Amino acid sequence: MAEISVMALYDQTIENHSEFLESLRHRFLDDDRKTALQKFAMKGFPTKKDEEYKYTNIKEITEKDYNFFPKESHNITKEQLDELHLGEENFDWIVFVNGQLHKELSNISIENAEFLSFNYALNDENHKDVFDKYFNTIAAKDLAFTNLNQAYCKYGFFLKVPKNVIIEKPIHVFYLSQNQEENTFYNTRNLLIVEEGAKVEIIESHHNFDSSFVFTNSVTEIFTYQNAKADWHKIQNDSDTSYLVDHTFAKQERDSLTTVNTFTFGGKIIRNNLDFIHNGENINSFMNGITIIGKDQLVDHHTAVHHNTPNCQSYQNYKGIYKDKSHGVFNGKVFVNKIAQKTNAYQQNNNVLLSEGATIDTKPQLEIFADDVKCSHGCTVGQLNKDALFYLRARGISKKEAQALLLYAFANDAMQNIDIEPLKVKIEQLLAEKLEVTMEF
Amino acid sequence: MLNIKNLHARIEDGAQILKGINLEIKPGEVHAIMGPNGAGKSTLSSVIAGKEDYEVTEGEILFQGENIIEDAPEERAHKGIFLSFQYPVEIPGVSVTNFIKAALNENRKANGFEDMPAKEMLGMIREKSEKLGIKKDFLSRSLNEGFSGGEKKRNEIFQMMMLNPKLAILDETDSGLDIDALRIVADGVNQFKNEGNAVLLITHYQRLLNYIEPDYVHVLANGKIIKTGDKSLALELESKGYDWLLN
16 A cells, blocks of 8 residues: 555545556556546646635645545445435345445445446456446546546446336436545546447446545546436435545437436535537437535536537526525536537526525536537526515414425426435425424425 | 514615504404505515515514514514415425425424324315315315315415414405305305404405405505595405505
């Protein structure tokens, strides 16, 4: 294990790389990993001078030093896991602890599909072709965090759903970190391939059980083929000693449907980046987000939809509720290529600030080069409607509950396309919890 | 039941609207307040219900002998004051049923009762909604969202019947209603009415009073009650207007 002296993350990434490579069984990616690290090293971490990080200061993350080699031992109990579950007994649970897949804690019933830990798939000769075809083909090659992930990725999962296979039960993937005395750095990498006519639904959540910090730098690539459907729900409700930078790239072929929902309730600093790439006609893409944060938390949602082909639709609906001194950022980009006629792109970002110390920076960005398109966008920042509040209170509902009810109503339409009932209930419970009420909506 | 003494109120940091209201309502009574636009009718109902946009500068509001001026709107509701809104607020994502459940149980909790059992609640919802000719699917719709004017008012009366307050203030409940809807709403109020509770009607027009018979009619103008009479005063106002009283 490397000697960790106090040095910032940047230096550590250079310092630790050869030891990291030595620790791997597969070595066919070594050159790619080294190149990625060099690219990262040249520019380093983005700063506030970088347009994409203008409102999001990640210095707090990068100034710390981290252990790159998490201790594997843990004592996560079934009871602790049960608390994280959505309460639905028959969901598939995939449990990673300290980076390792733990089958004894998981409940894997997936049939007719290939599910492997990312590391196992990398080490497996049989999957070399799949990796050549998909891995790192849609992830950005010019970003600090994606390059860093490419250099260090090891944890995460690989799932390929073959043609016409419908996976009925949602798959909940847990990333747990426990028993780490030092701050720990995880580079998580997921690869999801949903072949023609197939269907799958993933729920992803990260949980840090320690008081030391966890920084997760996650990259996910999703490929959705013709007539296939992929839904990915991110529940972000981690501790105050958690940082998350997530890049998710989704490439869709004709007649496909992909959803990425992001529900953010906790974590110290969270940066979500979503890229949808259209590669065929009649594609539907959905991005919904509900954010409720407080204290001095920071959540940044960056989205980009690349309408490269005609007759496609994208819908983005992000709701944010900010308490205390929390800070929200929304930047939604829609690019419409000049051949992408009849594009229908919808983007909405609405925010409620519940305290004077809370701030939101919201920026819709549309670049349209086709002339026959329907694109709409809007963003609002406001406080709760006083008349509505009075209406509820005049019916005997206390101020706090009335506020919660109105905020639930506000956030509700970003929940419309969740078809997993226990997930909906969980989101509602988290809403109530964050708004400090005990009511059911 | 309600005893308003020399009530002065203004919009927070703004104009004085109520300039010395005196009004006593006893159990079993129906009072109507009429008056020209801008007289302060809706302000009076909002001030009784505790809207925080208004500041009481003088006087008191006694409800069952207790001064309620310092009470929050929800506390007044818990004591038995109900305001039917002129413009009910739309709340997407919260169904009529869930809303009324929450409201009813909050009131019960404040008065030391357990939550009403779900079965009993549903039975009560069914009974009251049938009386008002409210269809089942209406109850699962989002509160007031996309409701017609008539549906909104009917929903207000439904809530009143569910909560069964001691004092119901109906603020312009007749406005925007066609004659059939008006009759249904009035039937609801008449069914609600008994010897132990009281109703305060705020209205522009006399026609509601054909269906709900008031014991007293008050004329509110320029922040004061300038005349009080019986039902015949409403008819007189209908034919003569307000000018003869104002000069």
